[in-house]
Amino acid sequence: MESPHHYKIHTSTQDIHVNWNELTKSNLFLSKDYLLTLEKSAPQNMNCYYISLFENNKLVGIALAQFLDLNKLSSFGERDKCIKKSIRNVVFRNFCSHVLFIGNNMLTGQNAFQFHASLDAKIGVELLQAAAEEIKKTLKKKGIKVHITTFKDFNKTESTPFSIPVFQTYYRFSTQPNxxxxxxxxxxxxxxxxxxxxxxxxxxxxxxxxxxxxxxxxxxxxxxxxxxxxxxxxxxxxxxxxxxxxxxxxxxxxxxxxxxxxxxxxxxxxxxxxxxxxxxxxxxxxxxxxxxxxxxxxxxxxxxxxxxxxxxxxxxxxxxxxxxxxxxxxxxxxxxxxxxxxxxxEMFGFIQHSNALINSKMDKLFCYLEPKTEWQERNPFK
Structure with a gap:
């Protein structure tokens, strides 16, 4: 039996569904106005994709994906003048420079997607995973291999729908807190x-x-x-x-x-x-x-x-x-x-490397992708 669910991917806000904004009332960062800003003034190493999810041809979900080519950056950050920075830069250039985010890498928090109440969140994230695979295939046809796919940023409750089989090969990580x-x-x-x-x-x-x-x-x-x-x-x-x-x-x-x-x-x-x-x-x-x-x-x-x-x-x-x-x-x-x-x-994400061997060592590699910060929490109130 054919699934009632499907998705569409667009690269221009002009092409997104007429009802898109109906699903953005609780999050401005998925609205057409904000996405139009990204379209006209995104970082030069970023391409945006707009994903619509449908159930029986009714729009029930929207999402933002961003592809980043880190080879186009002259620098990943100048503060850490040390051997770890040098290793990190080599690792990035060779194995991690093409990254596909389902979410907004310019913000902190769950700005990846919005689902209608009628859509089961597990079905929604499974559809988004399928959409991510299609974006990667499209990029591959242009000679671009995506090294890393990541879904970010979710608090503990928001990360529960990802406990489904298609995400078993993804490493669940915790980033610096929001x-x-x-x-x-x-x-x-x-x-x-x-x-x-x-x-x-x-x-x-x-x-x-x-x-x-x-x-x-x-x-x-x-x-x-x-x-x-x-x-x-x-x-x-x-x-x-x-x-x-x-x-x-x-x-x-x-x-x-x-x-x-x-x-x-x-x-x-x-x-x-x-x-x-x-x-x-x-x-x-x-x-x-x-x-x-x-x-x-x-x-x-x-x-x-x-x-x-x-x-x-x-x-x-x-x-x-x-x-x-x-x-x-x-x-x-x-x-x-x-x-x-x-x-x-605490914020969580899900990350997968295209190379199966590297992906199996993701827990070791991740410390280079997301440098840890030591800090002390304060309480300023009486």
Whole structure:
């Protein structure tokens, strides 16, 4: 008997199903507007695929896939100047440079797919696995062999549908945690948050604010972003290049495209000293959840003015004052995010290598793919 389920894969948002957005109400990062931004300003080493799932010709699921060619990167990250970095780079170039993500490698959290309530999640992920195989075949016809296929990022509950036979050859891994800031229901203003801090962390807050005197924060519109595009990119690239590990770099027009497509749902704040842009941060409103996005700064000023910490406080202030329930701080700078009240949420993924022998050793290889970070969790509250 023929299955009532099937999938379709598209490479342009123009071709996706007319009802696509009906399934994105709970996640902006799968909406046509956000995907259109990716289409117009994705990293140059990334190709996006849009997957529709059907049950009896009714749209019951949508998903995003991204193919990354890491050979197109000049650097995977400059911070780790050591033998491990050299080994990692050799491993990547030869065995792991072509990666297919089912999900969004630019974000943290479950932004891979959305299923209608009527679709069994196990059937949904099985269909996505079949779609991933088809994408790999399509790439193979173009002379591109996918080395690694990975489904990311899922919390413990979200990862349960993957316990099916087609995922038995995938290695289940746990990455660095997603730092999530839950807004206490008793906090109605940012002052309530500051009052809830213990003396040590309230002193940290006061010290950081004092250090930042003389810096002016400005909400920037599309014209402002376009006018400062060169400086914005320089500040972003400096931070990105000094991260411990990178799989992509954004193009210059990414933030302006995001502002064009998401409008008031995308917030861009510039930090100025003597009318010179020295840093910026970005936020995306995703329902009652606030997602922190990319940022940039001048490292010399950042240290002196505690700019990054001040940005975190500003993000918290905006989110509390505007009634958001939580802030997704993602998975970098874990300790400093912990010091302002974010808590780690364990995230899981599923990874498979095209070479069966390498795949059987994935538990050993994975430490090179995902460098571990040692950090200490803080509790800033009374």
């Amino acid at each position: 730092m999530v800031f839950k807004v206490n229901p008793n906090w109605h203003t940012f002052d309530d948050y500051v009052s809830a801090l213990s003396k040590k962390y309230r002193d940290q807050y006061k010290r950081s604010r004092k250090k930042a005197e003389g810096i002016h924060k400005q909400k920037m519109n599309l014209d402002d972003i376009l006018a400062h595009e060169e400086t914005i990119y320089t500040l972003y690239f400096h931070v990105a290049q000094n991260a411990p590990f990178n799989t992509f770099f954004l193009p210059k027009n990414h933030f302006s495209e995001l502002k064009k497509n998401l409008k008031d749902l995308f917030l861009f704040y510039g930090y100025f000293e003597d009318d010179k842009l020295i840093g910026f941060n970005t936020l995306i409103k995703n329902g009652n959840q606030m997602d922190t996005y990319f940022l940039g700064y001048d490292e010399t000023i950042q240290r002196e003015k505690m700019l990054y910490l001040n940005m975190l406080y500003d993000m918290i202030a905006y989110s509390i004052n505007n009634g958001f329930k939580e802030i997704i701080f993602a998975r970098t700078a874990l300790e400093i995010k912990s010091s302002v009240g974010a808590k780690p949420e």
